[in-house]
Amino acid sequence: MKLKKLSLRLRIFIAMILLVLISSVLIAAVAIYQYNEETQDYHKQRLDRKETAIIRSLDFVIRETSFPVITENVPLIFKMKIYEVAEVHNIQINLYDLEGSLLISSKADINEEVIAKCLNPNVLNTLSNTAEHRFEERREEGEEIFRSSYRFITDSKFKDLAIINIPYLEKDDFLAKELNEFLERLTYTSLVVLLMAVILAFFLSRYITKPIKAISEKMNATRLEKRNEKINIEDTSEEISTLVNSYNRMIDELEESAVQLATSEREQAWREMAKQVAHEIKNPLTPMRLTVQSFQRKFDPEDENIHQKLDEYSKTLIQQIDTMSAIAGAFSNFAKMPAQKNEMLNVVEVVDLTLDIFSENYITFQSDKKEIIASFDRTQLIRVVTNLIKNGIQAISEERLPQITVNVYEEEENIKITVSDNGIGISEENKSKIFEPKFTTKSSGMGLGLAMVKNIVETYHGTITFVSQKNEGTTFTVVFPKV
Numbered sequence: 001m002k003l004k005k006l007s008l009r010l011r012i013f014i015a016m017i018l019l020v021l022i023s024s025v026l027i028a029a030v031a032i033y034q035y036n037e038e039t040q041d042y043h044k045q046r047l048d049r050k051e052t053a054i055i056r057s058l059d060f061v062i063r064e065t066s067f068p069v070i071t072e073n074v075p076l077i078f079k080m081k082i083y084e085v086a087e088v089h090n091i092q093i094n095l096y097d098l099e100g101s102l103l104i105s106s107k108a109d110i111n112e113e114v115i116a117k118c119l120n121p122n123v124l125n126t127l128s129n130t131a132e133h134r135f136e137e138r139r140e141e142g143e144e145i146f147r148s149s150y151r152f153i154t155d156s157k158f159k160d161l162a163i164i165n166i167p168y169l170e171k172d173d174f175l176a177k178e179l180n181e182f183l184e185r186l187t188y189t190s191l192v193v194l195l196m197a198v199i200l201a202f203f204l205s206r207y208i209t210k211p212i213k214a215i216s217e218k219m220n221a222t223r224l225e226k227r228n229e230k231i232n233i234e235d236t237s238e239e240i241s242t243l244v245n246s247y248n249r250m251i252d253e254l255e256e257s258a259v260q261l262a263t264s265e266r267e268q269a270w271r272e273m274a275k276q277v278a279h280e281i282k283n284p285l286t287p288m289r290l291t292v293q294s295f296q297r298k299f300d301p302e303d304e305n306i307h308q309k310l311d312e313y314s315k316t317l318i319q320q321i322d323t324m325s326a327i328a329g330a331f332s333n334f335a336k337m338p339a340q341k342n343e344m345l346n347v348v349e350v351v352d353l354t355l356d357i358f359s360e361n362y363i364t365f366q367s368d369k370k371e372i373i374a375s376f377d378r379t380q381l382i383r384v385v386t387n388l389i390k391n392g393i394q395a396i397s398e399e400r401l402p403q404i405t406v407n408v409y410e411e412e413e414n415i416k417i418t419v420s421d422n423g424i425g426i427s428e429e430n431k432s433k434i435f436e437p438k439f440t441t442k443s444s445g446m447g448l449g450l451a452m453v454k455n456i457v458e459t460y461h462g463t464i465t466f467v468s469q470k471n472e473g474t475t476f477t478v479v480f481p482k483v
Contacts, residue, residue, distance in 0.1 A: 009209040016201035017194070024190035028183060035179045039170075043147055047136075047168045050089055051149050054166060057085045058153055062161070069155040071097050074162050075104045082106050094165040095153075100124050103162060119163070123150050127163065145170045215247060292317075345381065347372045347415055348408050354385045355406065360393065362401070367408040374415050374482040380456045387449040388419040388476050395423030395474060413482055420475040426468040434466070453478075 061081045067073045074095055086093045086106030093106040100119030126135040127150060135150040148167045152160045300306065348367045355365050389404060396402040400422060407418045426434060435454045457464045462480030 009205040012205035012208060013201045016197050016204070020190070020194050020197040024186065024193070028186055031182060031186070032179070043168070043170045044136075047147055047149055047166065050091055050168065051151065051164075051166050054085055054089055054091070054093060055151070055153060055164065057081075057088070058164070061085075062153075062155060069161065071103075071162055078104055092167050094167070096163040096165060098160060098163065100163070119150070119165075126150075127152060211244075215243060219247065343375065343377060344373055345376050345378055347374050347376070347381070347417075350378060350381050351385050351406060351408050351417065354382045355389070357386065358389060358393075360402070360404070363389065363404045363406065365406045365408075369410070372408065372410050372415055374480070376460060376480070380460075384453050384456055384478060385417065385419070387453050388417075388478075391449060391476075392419055392421035392423065392474070395421055395425075397422075397424050397471075410482070411479075414479050415482060417478040418475055420473060422473040425470040425472055425474055426466070427470060431468065435464075 058078070058081075061078060062069055065077045067076050069077070074097070078095065082093055082095070082104055083106055095103045095105070096119055097103055100121075100123070102117075123135050123137075127133050133152050136147065138145065138147045140146075146167055146169055148165060150163055150165050153162050153164050155161050303309070348370060352365055352367075355363055385406070389406065392404045393402075396404075403422045405418075405420045407416075407420075409416055435450050454464050457478055457480060460480045462478060464476065464478050466474055466476045468474035
């Protein structure tokens with residue numbers, strides 16, 4: 001799951017938990033790093049102190065000895081004293097001549113291989129060529145770490161007498177124990193802080209996101225066609241207050257725009273309706289005018305067929321007048337909003353009787369029940385079914401055997417009526433316009449049938465949808481509640 005898809009509340013919660021965990025890990029890492037640095041400093045300083053103390057002891061032995069103070073006599077000068085000094089300081093002491101050969105060691109069981117081995121030339125060069133005349137190295141032997149220092153010891157005249165080597169074993173048991181105890185305490189403390197952070201993050205994220213959630217719910221409920229409530233949230237942050245004020249201003253602007261839009265749409269609808277009515281009325285007026293003009297030119301009272309011709313002219317005029325009457329009736333029915341009547345109907349029976357109006361034998365009716373009761377206006381229900389069947393008949397192709405199926409069934413608290421045909425279907429570019437007034441793909445008709453059906457169905461809180469495939473057919477589905 002991507003982080004940006006998580007809710008703000010969950011992101012705040014996760015951020016606080018991660019903050020505690022990361023801080024605990026960083027504290028532990030810094031503590032371990034600090035421990036390692038302090039351990040190195042501790043061992044270095046401890047070795048320096050031991051080296052200084054041992055050299056002082058050896059200088060005292062040199063001053064008190066009765067042997068001539070030369071490099072060759074070093075084993076004799078420190079024959080017994082080297083063991084005493086090593087025991088006092090609890091550390092091994094090795095003395096080498098100026099060429100790097102071992103002269104004497106406080107370790108009694110030192111093997112012959114070590115005795116025969118000379119110091120590394122790098123040690124000798126460092127001692128001779130540096131201002132401190134001192135060399136220190138650190139090496140690992142198995143699991144043990146040794147730190148060794150090399151330095152000249154001098155006679156009373158500060159002449160180099162020998163090279164002292166002090167091998168020092170780094171023992172971290174005590175410091176490691178302290179580190180483990182600190183990390184253990186840090187773990188317990190981090191767990192307590194983590195628990196507190198979980199609780200705090202839960203309530204804090206809830207407190208922060210509560211006004212945002214309220215704003216989100218209000219925004220989701222915002223509709224252009226109704227009056228929207230403003231948000232009133234007290235005791236909130238400046239940012240949330242700014243957001244609330246912006247939303248409330250948007251609501252005011254939205255209502256103003258909705259009023260202007262509704263007014264504009266009504267005016268546009270009336271203009272379109274007037275243009276459509278004018279267009280439809282002009283169509284029959286033209287043949288009527290031509291008929292009257294023809295009658296004027298050809299009228300001859302002496303003509304023996306005058307009565308027959310007058311009858312033909314009259315029929316033509318009456319036919320065009322009937323056409324204008326049908327146009328007026330269609331627009332009147334479309335403009336008239338159906339009144340909701342609380343009439344309990346057997347929808348199956350009403351739809352079945354409606355099909356008797358049509359003489360086409362390819363219209364079939366299906367229903368899984370003989371009685372489905374719903375509150376609906378009988379006239380409007382007949383009008384809905386009639387228009388859908390007419391639409392299906394007009395969509396039938398001459399290239400195939402026509403078939404229209406009407407189905408009525410109930411689904412939970414709703415009633416569904418489907419009208420399916422195997423006609424030419426609806427093209428993709430026309431699907432979005434199919435319920436628009438005055439839209440039609442036929443050479444005749446005013447395109448008001450489906451718009452009127454949609455108007456009736458939505459008045460009863462229902463819906464009308466369709467599924468269509470080009471050259472395969474279309475199925476219209478009407479859904480409305482029982483009550």
